[in-house]
Amino acid sequence: MDEALLRTLTPTVIGILVRRGADFAAAEDAVQDALIEAVRVWPDDPPRDPKGWLVTVAWRKFLDAGRADTSRRQREVRVEGEPTPGPGEMVDDTLQLYFLCAHPSLTPASAVALTLRAVGGLTTRQIAQAYLVPEATMAQRISRAKRTVSGVRFNQPGDVATVLRVLYLVFNEGYSGDVDLAGEAIRLTRQLAAKTNHEEVAGLLALMLLHHARRPARTGPDGRLVPLAEQDRSLWNTRLIAEGVDVLHTALTRDRLGEFQAQAAIAALHADAQTAEETDWVQIVEWYDELVRLTDSPVVRLNRAVAVGEADGPRAGLAALAGLDAALPRYAAVAAYLHERDGDPVTAARLYAEAARSAPSLPERDHLTRQAARLNAQLRS
Amino acid sequence: MTKYLLLKHYRGAPAAVNDVPMDQWTPEEFSAHMQYMQDFAARLEGTGEFVDGQALSPEGTFVRSDGEGRPPVTDGPFAETKDLIAGWMVIDVDTYERALELAGELSAAPGAGGKPIHEWLEVRPFLAAPPTITE
Numbered sequence A: 001m002d003e004a005l006l007r008t009l010t011p012t013v014i015g016i017l018v019r020r021g022a023d024f025a026a027a028e029d030a031v032q033d034a035l036i037e038a039v040r041v042w043p044d045d046p047p048r049d050p051k052g053w054l055v056t057v058a059w060r061k062f063l064d065a066g067r068a069d070t071s072r073r074q075r076e077v078r079v080e081g082e083p084t085p086g087p088g089e090m091v092d093d094t095l096q097l098y099f100l101c102a103h104p105s106l107t108p109a110s111a112v113a114l115t116l117r118a119v120g121g122l123t124t125r126q127i128a129q130a131y132l133v134p135e136a137t138m139a140q141r142i143s144r145a146k147r148t149v150s151g152v153r154f155n156q157p158g159d160v161a162t163v164l165r166v167l168y169l170v171f172n173e174g175y176s177g178d179v180d181l182a183g184e185a186i187r188l189t190r191q192l193a194a195k196t197n198h199e200e201v202a203g204l205l206a207l208m209l210l211h212h213a214r215r216p217a218r219t220g221p222d223g224r225l226v227p228l229a230e231q232d233r234s235l236w237n238t239r240l241i242a243e244g245v246d247v248l249h250t251a252l253t254r255d256r257l258g259e260f261q262a263q264a265a266i267a268a269l270h271a272d273a274q275t276a277e278e279t280d281w282v283q284i285v286e287w288y289d290e291l292v293r294l295t296d297s298p299v300v301r302l303n304r305a306v307a308v309g310e311a312d313g314p315r316a317g318l319a320a321l322a323g324l325d326a327a328l329p330r331y332a333a334v335a336a337y338l339h340e341r342d343g344d345p346v347t348a349a350r351l352y353a354e355a356a357r358s359a360p361s362l363p364e365r366d367h368l369t370r371q372a373a374r375l376n377a378q379l380r381s
Numbered sequence B: 001m002t003k004y005l006l007l008k009h010y011r012g013a014p015a016a017v018n019d020v021p022m023d024q025w026t027p028e029e030f031s032a033h034m035q036y037m038q039d040f041a042a043r044l045e046g047t048g049e050f051v052d053g054q055a056l057s058p059e060g061t062f063v064r065s066d067g068e069g070r071p072p073v074t075d076g077p078f079a080e081t082k083d084l085i086a087g088w089m090v091i092d093v094d095t096y097e098r099a100l101e102l103a104g105e106l107s108a109a110p111g112a113g114g115k116p117i118h119e120w121l122e123v124r125p126f127l128a129a130p131p132t133i134t135e
Helices: A003-019 A024-041 A050-068 A070-081 A093-101 A108-119 A124-130 A135-148 A160-172 A181-195 A199-212 A238-252 A259-272 A281-295 A298-312 A314-321 A331-341 A345-357 A362-380 B027-046 B096-107
Strands: B002-011 B050-055 B062-064 B073-075 B084-093 B121-125
Touching: A003 A024, A003 A050, A003 A093, A003 A108, A024 A050, A024 A108, A024 A135, A093 A108, A093 A160, A093 A181, A108 A124, A108 A135, A108 A160, A108 A181, A124 A135, A135 B027, A160 A181, A160 A199, A181 A199, A199 A238, A199 A259, A238 A259, A259 A281, A281 A298, A298 A314, A298 A331, A314 A331, A331 A345, A331 A362, A345 A362, B002 B096, B027 B050, B027 B084, B027 B096, B084 B096, B096 B121
Parallel strands: none
Antiparallel strands: B002 B084, B002 B121, B050 B084, B062 B073
16 A cells, blocks of 8 residues: 555646546545545555546546535536546646645645645545644634635646745644654655745755754653754764755755745754864854845844854853844743853843743753753752 | 633632623523533634533542552542632634634623623643744
8 A cells, every 4th residue: 555656646636637627625525535445445456557546536526526416516517518628738736736725815724734635645634633633623624725715726826935834834833643744744845846946945845854854863762852952963864964955055056045045054054063063153143144134033033143152152142132022932042041151050040940931832841941950950059 | 823722710710790600590591601602612613723622520629649558648629719620622723813812702602691701711822842943
């Protein structure tokens, strides 16, 4: 049972049904039903032509659904009577699906769910499990999303930037359940990169690969978060790093810098250092300057302050913090780190405890509490 | 997306605007309240924002360990002193503003006289999974 093949074929088969005249929502439902049947039937009776099998079964499901729904009968008759467009006018269907599923009229959560189902070929249950919500809730989120984009023409050109934001969310914000969302985000971004010639798609792919490479080192055996400086770099995946660096270099030669390329460049500089001490912080600060210019984001300025602290000393880092809103997420954690480096463990311990109270995730809270506890123990002895 | 807990208190929250105990409502008012809660949950399922909803018995017991080999010690209930949780709803929404909006709607469930209770609900975010890209 080749689930990977099944998932790769999903957007192609949806595209074929849409070209035969099915509307996107009905085509997507029919293909989802066909996938579920494939999972059931294929292990005992593998088809010789998996794609042909899926198209046949999905088309039958589409017609059955149409027949079951009397209000659709008229349209169905019309649809069946329409000639199938020839292959001559093919735009890439899969690419069109990426655009449709990331349409700006969708909320981020809806776009993520729809992309994972229609482009990624995941089942509603898998998506629900990945985001820790009931299957019924996820099913509704997906059908609402499909209604929202029902008026969008399938062959309308879309904006790559909206697709990249969705893929970034899939990579960066999910739980690690049965479905490896990070791996799925990489697969979808790789597939998009093969279909477009866009430097920021390459930039995002490089960024994902470089961060994914560190995954084995990011958590300790007891599940605790291991900060970058303390990671066992021998655990980093050198093959992913090499690929990420390669993809990034090719993108950068086009001389059209964007935020994902700049972020990937920072990740590449970290990957390049054999030890934390060898990190080229001066260059990293330069890339942060580019990122500030590109995004003007306060979160970027906060991360830049950390880099400045490493490149020019903690005083410079603290100076770079000045002017930023102390209510920013992770501000207290950054300030704590810089104060400790500046030889002020009292302030640092207080700020670590404050940061722990407002930490947005459990591993971060545990990490910050441990830092505060470590400094407080030092101060007592 | 962030998950939020909408926490409803029997006791411990500031007094509601329409603060009449449920056992003083008419049966029709009670039914209208229950219907509102069910409709609210069903609507959130329809918008893809519902995660969970549960009600708790007001009766509870405090328990603590009393050392190895000994049965746990129980105490309470502390009828008048403690904060009392009545139940909760868990939602999964795009923004904090949306969480507040929904909590506001839930707080407006009808009570005595068919008028909204305007009770205080506590809104608390869940701790999420840590993001991968942080630097």
